[in-house]
Amino acid sequence: MKTLIVYFSQTGFTQKYAEWLAEALGGTTLTMKEASKKDDSFFNDFDAIIFGSWLSMEKIAKADWFTSRIDKWKCKKLAIFGVGASPAEYSGIQGLLDKTLTEEQRKYAKAFYCVGGLSYEKMSLGSKMLMKAFAAMLKGKKNKTEADEAMIKHVASSCDYTDKKYIEPIVAYING
Numbered sequence: 001m002k003t004l005i006v007y008f009s010q011t012g013f014t015q016k017y018a019e020w021l022a023e024a025l026g027g028t029t030l031t032m033k034e035a036s037k038k039d040d041s042f043f044n045d046f047d048a049i050i051f052g053s054w055l056s057m058e059k060i061a062k063a064d065w066f067t068s069r070i071d072k073w074k075c076k077k078l079a080i081f082g083v084g085a086s087p088a089e090y091s092g093i094q095g096l097l098d099k100t101l102t103e104e105q106r107k108y109a110k111a112f113y114c115v116g117g118l119s120y121e122k123m124s125l126g127s128k129m130l131m132k133a134f135a136a137m138l139k140g141k142k143n144k145t146e147a148d149e150a151m152i153k154h155v156a157s158s159c160d161y162t163d164k165k166y167i168e169p170i171v172a173y174i175n176g
């Protein structure tokens with residue numbers, strides 16, 4: 001199976017998952033920027049296309065790069081994954097995965113979540129300011145769950161929670 005993994009990564013966590021997926025599936029990686037320069041015929045060669053990007057404000061950043069193209073790729077295996085600082089059990093994750101694909105798109109594509117981390121060193125100044133706003137939004141949530149509290153701790157400083165176990169469901173889905 002010829003697999004392409006297109007990724008959008010600001011601080012490297014999504015890139016790491018894209019590379020792990022390429023290794024596990026014998027696939028090729030491309031940045032979203034590189035992939036955007038390719039014409040439609042380039043994608044015809046692949047049996048599976050995976051798109052990965054980081055979570056920004058409870059959405060997969062640039063998900064529309066993938067969702068606006070997939071109706072042309074219905075005959076391929078299709079997956080999208082988000083990489084965020086949230087623990088996998090965080091209450092918002094399932095909801096955001098459900099919103100990533102329409103009901104129609106869920107018939108031929110699947111959304112996944114991989115736990116990434118935070119790198120305040122590599123983040124842009126704008127992102128750092130947005131993270132502060134994000135942390136404040138979380139702190140302001142009423143009836144915070146244990147997972148919300150865990151998330152508040154995750155965003156307090158740089159951290160790396162990447163683990164190869166998070167690609168296993170994606171690999172199983174593509175190979176299935």
Ligand SMILES: Cc1cc2nc3c(=O)[nH]c(=O)nc-3n(C[C@H](O)[C@H](O)[C@H](O)COP(=O)(O)O)c2cc1C
Pocket residue numbers: 008009010011012013014015053054055056057058059083084085086115116117118119123127128130131134
């Ligand atoms: C502006 C901003 C908003 C973010 N929003 C979320 C979010 O809603 N949920 C989450 O889990 N992580 C959030 N994060 C954390 C990133 O998704 C996380 O650091 C991710 O691992 C970055 O991946 P990358 O290294 O590929 O850029 C946010 C980070 C930034 C900078």
